[in-house]
Amino acid sequence: MRALAVIVAALAFAGPAAACVHPRTSLAYLEGQIMCPTCHTTLDQSDSDAARQIEAYIQKRIGECATAGQIKSELVANFGAGILAAPPHKGFDLLAWWLPLGGVIAGAGLLALGVWRWSRRREAEPVLPLDAATERRIDELLADLD
Amino acid sequence: MRLLKLTGQAVALVAVAGLLGLLVWRLTHQAHPPKIGGAAPNFTLRRLEGAGTLDLASLRGHPVVLNFWASWCVPCKGEAAMLQREWAQYRNKGVVFLGIDYHDVGSDARTFLSHHGITYPTVQDGSGKVGDRYGITGVPETYFVDRRGRLVGVHVLGPITESKFAHQFHAGLRAALDS
Numbered sequence: 209m210r211a212l213a214v215i216v217a218a219l220a221f222a223g224p225a226a227a228c229v230h231p232r233t234s235l236a237y238l239e240g241q242i243m244c245p246t247c248h249t250t251l252d253q254s255d256s257d258a259a260r261q262i263e264a265y266i267q268k269r270i271g272e273c274a275t276a277g278q279i280k281s282e283l284v285a286n287f288g289a290g291i292l293a294a295p296p297h298k299g300f301d302l303l304a305w306w307l308p309l310g311g312v313i314a315g316a317g318l319l320a321l322g323v324w325r326w327s328r329r330r331e332a333e334p335v336l337p338l339d340a341a342t343e344r345r346i347d348e349l350l351a352d353l354d
Numbered sequence: 355m356r357l358l359k360l361t362g363q364a365v366a367l368v369a370v371a372g373l374l375g376l377l378v379w380r381l382t383h384q385a386h387p388p389k390i391g392g393a394a395p396n397f398t399l400r401r402l403e404g405a406g407t408l409d410l411a412s413l414r415g416h417p418v419v420l421n422f423w424a425s426w427c428v429p430c431k432g433e434a435a436m437l438q439r440e441w442a443q444y445r446n447k448g449v450v451f452l453g454i455d456y457h458d459v460g461s462d463a464r465t466f467l468s469h470h471g472i473t474y475p476t477v478q479d480g481s482g483k484v485g486d487r488y489g490i491t492g493v494p495e496t497y498f499v500d501r502r503g504r505l506v507g508v509h510v511l512g513p514i515t516e517s518k519f520a521h522q523f524h525a526g527l528r529a530a531l532d533s
Contacts, residue, residue: 261426286478288458
């Protein structure tokens with residue numbers, strides 16, 4: 209009888225998890241990627257009613273085995289693309305990812321060019337010969353040091 | 355080398371001009387509440403229940419009560435039954451109540467409508483773009499549109515369960531009916 213109870217309890221807990229084809233996502237994973245629409249922070253930084261409602265929706269969908277991608281797609285369909293904390297990696301939104309990187313690379317290139325030009329100018333500067341009096345004075349000072 | 359220098363200067367100028375343009379665009383596109391007496395900003399939004407969309411302009415010829423709400427909004431729960439009663443009372447006079455579900459999960463909003471027995475049409479403004487055009491600062495908020503599509507009365511900035519807002523609500527309804 210006890211063994212049967214253990215089996216039933218194990219099935220009760222294992223059942224929902226086993227029903228999912230994919231590994232379950234988590235609220236903790238998603239709440240940093242989803243914005244609260246009324247307070248313009250991510251869900252993990254908001255305690256507003258709207259944020260709590262979206263968290264409850266995410267929890268419900270996780271319980272129904274929805275993947276992170278599915279949940280995000282549903283939220284975008286409901287709230288628009290602004291619900292995502294980061295723009296998607298496709299289409300026009302790709303610019304948001306590549307423009308800053310392009311800016312950093314261009315800046316580094318300009319800096320390298322500037323350093324290269326500066327160092328060449330330093331090399332090209334002529335070394336002026338010392339006049340005879342100064343040269344004699346330096347020799348005297350060096351002799352004093354000896 | 356001179357060409358490189360000129361190119362660099364041109365790129366820098368274009369970048370600065372672009373940033374300035376963005377700043378000007380942002381400043382000129384900030385949401386301001388529409389003026390009472392002016393045209394109500396038009397919109398086309400998806401119906402919350404049933405298929406299709408609803409266009410505000412299609413209601414021209416009817417006084418319209420625009421009520422912005424959300425299922426997560428506690429004061430909206432309080433005023434829902436009152437709005438339904440008002441709708442039942444005024445619909446025979448040609449008044450259209452239109453709920454605008456603002457920044458809300460659609461399934462929760464439908465549960466809210468069912469729970470509170472709301473029967474007037476409701477549309478979904480999930481992204482909040484229409485709410486932003488109307489200068490919504492929170493929910494619930496209510497506007498009144500007359501038969502010619504102009505905003506009349508006052509912009510009610512709270513639940514009509516409170517006497518101050520209830521007074522504004524009825525004044526707005528009268529203004530929409532009379533003009």
